Amino acid sequence: MKKILLLSLMMLGIIYGLFGAVILDREYKTVKLDNGLEVIMIKAGSEPIVTIEIAVRNGAYTQTPKNCGLSHLYEHMFFKGNKKWTSQEDYADRIRELGIVYNGMTSNESVRYFFTLPSRNFEQGMEFMAYAIIDPIFDSTELAKERNVVLNEFNRDFSEPSYIFYQMNEEAMFEKYFYRKNAIGDKSVIANATREQMFEIKNKYYIPNNSALVIVGDIDFAKTEKFVKKYFSRWEKGNAPSFVFEEHPYLEKTxxxxxxxxxxxxxxxxxxxxxxxxxxxxxxxxxxxxxxxxxxxxxxxxxxxxxxxxxxxxxxxxxxxxxxxxxxxxxxxxxxxxxxxxxxxxxxxxxxxxxxxxxxxxxxxxxxxxxxxxxxxxxxxxxxxxxxxxxxxxxxxxxxxxxxxxxxxxxxxxxxxxxxxxxxxxxxxxxxxxxxxxxxxxxxxxxxx
The missing domain is CATH 3.30.830.10 (Metalloenzyme, LuxS/M16 peptidase-like)
Structure with missing residues (x-):
């Protein structure tokens, strides 16, 4: 019986599922597509809105001195054109049409992107998120703009004494591998970032078996699962990245x-x-x-x-x-x-x-x-x-x-x-x-x- 159920689920592009569970008083269901994408669906709130999030195991801790800051730059490029909405104008028009509120955030150990939109536009939002995560084009003109945007953020942050002070303390604590704690990055690396480097990050970390799709709000599990399969099954599985790093040395003295x-x-x-x-x-x-x-x-x-x-x-x-x-x-x-x-x-x-x-x-x-x-x-x-x-x-x-x-x-x-x-x-x-x-x-x- 278990083998027959597993085979049926695999034919649907789903490896396993958990249904009927409750997380912090909210009903939820999890499934895993055969490309490795983990999907977490949670019913929450009475308002007709849905939040769609992609969470990626990426961030400062995956950086090297040569790409320090590019995890954050990639976050900026996520909200740019893709193979379906190729220009920034098309992308922005679609955001307005669907009533999407969006944002992204890069921390030391996570990168997350979310769209919040009316539940009546839920399926279109799922399609929009799929193209954003699977099919970015990293337009050279837009990349040049975002390099400047990130450099301006860099300059703004380092004009604040409290930020300078915080960075000084972090660098003293994690002196040997500080680049794995430096999400804002290295100024020269950001200034010289290329499309090739963006695709390198995408192919290494922005793969379904290193990501989670989290959907919270006014949803029906069956319909949501259908949309997940329809729009995210084509996302090609990649080689699982290694997260084994040399340990940050502990302080020997104050x-x-x-x-x-x-x-x-x-x-x-x-x-x-x-x-x-x-x-x-x-x-x-x-x-x-x-x-x-x-x-x-x-x-x-x-x-x-x-x-x-x-x-x-x-x-x-x-x-x-x-x-x-x-x-x-x-x-x-x-x-x-x-x-x-x-x-x-x-x-x-x-x-x-x-x-x-x-x-x-x-x-x-x-x-x-x-x-x-x-x-x-x-x-x-x-x-x-x-x-x-x-x-x-x-x-x-x-x-x-x-x-x-x-x-x-x-x-x-x-x-x-x-x-x-x-x-x-x-x-x-x-x-x-x-x-x-x-x-x-x-x-x-x-x-x-």
Missing amino acids: KNIFTEQNVSMTELMITFRGPDVGKKNEDTYAMDLLCEIMKLKSQNIYKQLVENGLVYSYYLGYYTEQDGATVTFDAALSAENTNKVKDIFFKELNNINTDGYLTEEILTQAKEKVEMNFYQDIESSVDFTLGVGFWWCISELDYFETYLDNLKKVNVSDIQRVLRNYLLDKPYIEGIMTDKESAKKYFANKEVK
Whole structure:
């Protein structure tokens, strides 16, 4: 019976399917075409709209020094002409005709594109997405325009002191393979990008067996599956890319970064290596909660830093990644308070590692806050779609689906474990950004970079 069912599905261009499941109170179905394309269909919302997303396992972490920044440039070229709508005018006209709202985003470990449109135009939207992903032409004139657009973004970003400061800290942490963390890219590489390089990226990464098609909104599973087969079965399977990279070396000792910028307040940034998703997932949930605990207004660190006026704002953040995750404490403050704030931060970490300091009540508060933030982040159909695509890229859909359940399993000893394994007595990047006057007054012994 199972062999007959599998054969029937393969004749339809579908290898497997999961039906009737629920993800975060939304009914969903998954199928996989025989070209390797994973399709995730989710019913969500009562409005007659649909979001169609293509998620690709690409981004900064696949870059080399020779193509650093081209993942982002490719994202810009995605919204250009293709074999059916060849000119930019035709492409833009079709966008207007279908009532499409669109965008794309390139991060270190994912590239995602989405179209949101009225459900009455759903099939036409599926066709439009298929041509965009399968049949780009990378027109030379449009490529020249987008090179300039991306270079202008580059110049804009590097005119912002906060961005310069962030990049300095990232480069210090990931010095050997920084190009795998540099999504904005290398200016000279972008300026000299060619059509051939675009096709090289397409043929290596923009293949169905390295992509997911996520469809969320006012949909019928049977009709959606029919449209998927009709428009995406012709997408040719490629050689699966390798995602085995040399590991980013861990810091052997603490590094200090100091920069003078035209800023009105000082910024202190302390960055550690964190748990990589896919290696010790249980640590990722505990780290999320530790960061939330450190931000709770009921906690001593909040009272000491904010209520006592030592900082204007602060946060402890963990950005989940599989290729070099980081945990960052960031505080905006007056220069004279820098050492006090640093001491309070490390003292609080040590306090949490002391038995009896962190209570179950505080941990429960943090879990409730993280859960609330999680639902707020996926409140709209677009945000939900992008969340599914992001987690499919850097882990698997299962991580997203089971996140809250695994979060609830974390106990106090788990929090203390990640503290010891990733933060306490571990080397870190200490970054300070301040104005010229404060640099002379409070940081005379610091080497300016």
